Amino acid sequence: MAVTLTVNGTTRQVDADPDTPLLYVLRDHLELNGAKYGCGIGQCGSCTVMVDGTAVLSCVTPVLLLEGRKVTTVEGLGTLDAPGPMQQAFIEQQAAQCGYCIPGMMMRAQALLQANPDADEAAIRTHLEPNLCRCGTHMRIIKAVMRAGELMRQNSQSGGAT
């Protein structure tokens, strides 16, 4: 069955069963390997992407729910040459150890900062709670998200894109 999805601003036709988890479609059909398979039951957050601006666990979200919705993955936040503010901040703070959780962390943080650009550390900690990191880079991740907020605020003041 063909499913039509909008991923990172592009409309894509995918030949997948309607109960296929979004994560499998992203990785196997669209070769967007940023979102990671962690637990497969929505408990670890490494598969987090955004749907219409909200953080969503793609491993437990069947594609049949996503007709006409806008999906954003970590690849949609910027490129290697021109990283977005969230990616830039994670690079600056060297927030990755093994890096497996990082795309999910970035996507959940992105959803927070888009909704609330002034989110403080307490808000960031609460918001990122569903996402697990086993290496222990939490402090750097929090710093990176704080930094991403700064960069986004600077960009919006100077009229740049976030």
Added chain:
Amino acid sequence: MKTFLRILAGLALLLVIGVAAFAAYAWRSEIDPVDPPAQAGLDPALVARGSDLAAIGNCNVCHTAPGGETFAGGLGIPTPFGTIYSTNITPDPETGIGRWSEAAFLRSMREGVDREGRHLYPAFPYDHYTLVTDEDNRALYAFLMSRKPVRAQAPENELPFPLNMRMLLAGWKALYFREGAFQPDPNRSAEWNRGRYLTEGLSHCGACHTPRNRFGAEQRELHLAGAEVENWTAYAINAASPAPIPWNAESLAFYLRHGWHQEHGVSRGPMAPVTANLGSVPEEDARAIATYLADLMGEPNQERQTRAEAARAAIREEGGAPRPVQAGASGSGIGEAIYVSACEGCHDGRRPLPFGGLNLHLSTAVNGPNPQNIINVVLFGLPGAKGEPSAMMPAYRGVLNEDQLVALLDYMRERFSDLPAWTDTRERVAQTMGGERKVTVYRMDGTTQAPPESSMRTTPWP
């Protein structure tokens, strides 16, 4: 004219006398302030017993604000009349109950009057606590006095005139409040009496599970017949219990202790801190509550037994291969398509509780009077306990739209219950998704022994 004035004056006089008489009736004396008792002098055995009793009474659940210190109060309790803020019950002399003597504490529990002589609002469930024995109140007092004093002033209640006049509570009490310690029934077992004493008294189960009248008093004729609290449905826990598999003393005792039961599911919402508390108290007490409640529910009639057998049979029958998904994202069959692709993977019942999902043939929520609890759980998920294994469920509010959620709920009700369709599903879904119905989301700390923050209301799962 003169006669008219005379009548008017007479009426005014009667009014003054009436108000004065009521004021005299409502008046309670102040109990003299004391210096907080020296903590080192408290009897450790008494304090330990008080600690268990405080857990059974769920004092921490209301007397702790999110992110605040335990027992320091300040939680806003929404009522149909306005918001009432819980008070600080730590022994801080200025902002807590440090200047309360034991007699003042006993009077507040028995009569709903504070040390200064002011009537307390029945958000403090003294309609139940009045049953608590002096001996238990002394233990509770010793326990509270052994806590760390916390300086924290509770915010002023937000109640409109005339409800902000505490004197009027004397009238409320005259209508709805019966003061008096628990009287055991000599014809019943000691365990049953203990269970009744705890259930009706300190545990104040009826505060959530008994519907209230428009004056906020529990309706005696609908004792434990189910109600709605904080936009969660508290199910009937009397003979009208909607559980597909009837409860018995055994399953209730397990559930109350552990926060889940294989044939009933997990405790969640405002019940999560209750089971967390009961997980920390002597097992006999949870068992006594279970014995009493199971007796209230009574032996299931033939119809309920048949229903239970049908539910078990349906589960056995479905034990085979998963269903194929046919439908797309819209049109008929969407509810089934969502259920099979998003829910069934965990809810097929193949992985035991509490870490696997409940097979919904067993679900009280699906067989309940309204879909509110499923709406809450689907949208906001069940946030796991902090730092320990627990039941949990991911939230779906980021992906499901109103139509999809309504279709899913209709499908669940049709497939997993033989009761008629709910009539208010769309309204409730719209109000909950729109934020008009505010749902308090609790962590799943009921599955294991309670960590200290289990009593805190948490912000909605992000």
